[in-house]
Amino acid sequence: MSDVAHRTAFITGGANGIGLGIARALARAGAKLALVDLDAEGLERAKAELSETTEVFTAALDVRDRAAYARVADEAEAKLGPVSILINNAGVAGGAPSSRMTYELWDWGMGINLGGVINGVQTFLPRIIERGAGGHIVNTASGAGLFAPPGNTLYCTAKFAVVGMSEALAAELEPQGVGVTVLCPGPVATGIMERTRASQPKVTKSMSTEQRGKAFATNEAARQALAAGVSPDAVGDMVLAAIRENRLYVHTDRVSAEPIKMRTKALLEALSHLSEGGAAA
Numbered sequence: 001m002s003d004v005a006h007r008t009a010f011i012t013g014g015a016n017g018i019g020l021g022i023a024r025a026l027a028r029a030g031a032k033l034a035l036v037d038l039d040a041e042g043l044e045r046a047k048a049e050l051s052e053t054t055e056v057f058t059a060a061l062d063v064r065d066r067a068a069y070a071r072v073a074d075e076a077e078a079k080l081g082p083v084s085i086l087i088n089n090a091g092v093a094g095g096a097p098s099s100r101m102t103y104e105l106w107d108w109g110m111g112i113n114l115g116g117v118i119n120g121v122q123t124f125l126p127r128i129i130e131r132g133a134g135g136h137i138v139n140t141a142s143g144a145g146l147f148a149p150p151g152n153t154l155y156c157t158a159k160f161a162v163v164g165m166s167e168a169l170a171a172e173l174e175p176q177g178v179g180v181t182v183l184c185p186g187p188v189a190t191g192i193m194e195r196t197r198a199s200q201p202k203v204t205k206s207m208s209t210e211q212r213g214k215a216f217a218t219n220e221a222a223r224q225a226l227a228a229g230v231s232p233d234a235v236g237d238m239v240l241a242a243i244r245e246n247r248l249y250v251h252t253d254r255v256s257a258e259p260i261k262m263r264t265k266a267l268l269e270a271l272s273h274l275s276e277g278g279a280a281a
């Protein structure tokens with residue numbers, strides 16, 4: 001999609017962080033914005049800021065709520081016209097070591113980080129295809145959707161799925177004039193850790209002092225890495241460029257480079273155990 005001007009973009013998690021950075025970039029490029037988020041106050045702040053640049057619709061929405069999603073989509077399109085740019089970005093960090101995981105945590109993390117993306121695609125893709133005027137979908141995954149840092153099983157499960165879904169959609173939708181981008185950020189300076197802590201279901205299984213110490217150190221290291229990360233506005237500019245150039249993958253730094261190489265090497269080495277015909281050598 002070479003020109004986003006006058007198009008309507010629907011951005012989940014648009015009140016803060018990367019979603020707001022993408023909103024700013026799209027607004028400057030002339031797109032109209034529908035911003036949805038759980039954070040009603042954040043939405044108000046974003047609307048006050050972005051209304052100076054473009055038309056803005058906001059609505060409180062939990063991306064896990066399918067009925068509400070469809071309702072809000074109708075309202076947004078009634079206000080701003082057909083949505084042709086969908087940014088599935090709402091997400092949470094969080095999780096727990098596998099020994100402490102609960103079904104409640106699985107449902108929460110998968111529901112937002114994967115289910116939210118599925119719900120966005122189910123809501124808008126049929127409309128975009130039926131209108132036949134093209135479009136673009138951006139799914140926010142993570143570097144942790146391309147390689148698996150230890151201790152991130154819940155997050156990686158959802159984000160790997162978002163990468164796979166995006167690759168499959170890109171191949172399928174290209175002939176229909178719908179582009180797909182999967183955003184795989186490294187550390188970005190947002191408040192995701194704090195917001196996640198406020199919304200994540202409590203893990204009731206008790207922790208040993210050693211586990212507690214480890215969890216604290218891991219969280220602190222992640223918090224510091226994020227604080228030193230790329231700015232959300234810079235990520236917004238990268239996403240806008242990828243939409244214009246119809247690029248599938250967006251990295252935000254080179255942090256993933258070595259782990260991706262190691263994973264690819266391990267996958268190819270596993271193939272080398274097969275003879276040319278396919279049976280084990």
Ligand SMILES: NC(=O)c1ccc[n+]([C@@H]2O[C@H](COP(=O)([O-])OP(=O)(O)OC[C@H]3O[C@@H](n4cnc5c(N)ncnc54)[C@H](O)[C@@H]3O)[C@@H](O)[C@H]2O)c1
Pocket residue numbers: 012013014015016017018019036037038039042061062063064089090091092093112140141142143184185186187188189190191192193195196226229
């Ligand atoms: N910050 C990073 O370093 C980083 C790195 C890789 C991937 N990501 C991904 O980027 C995306 C945006 O994260 P961010 O860092 O900007 O975080 P953020 O907390 O600043 O923004 C995320 C937004 O999503 C909203 N949200 C959370 N759950 C929601 C729900 N159920 N329904 C609707 N809105 C909901 C939050 O209220 C928040 O406004 C996420 O998908 C995250 O996993 C972030």
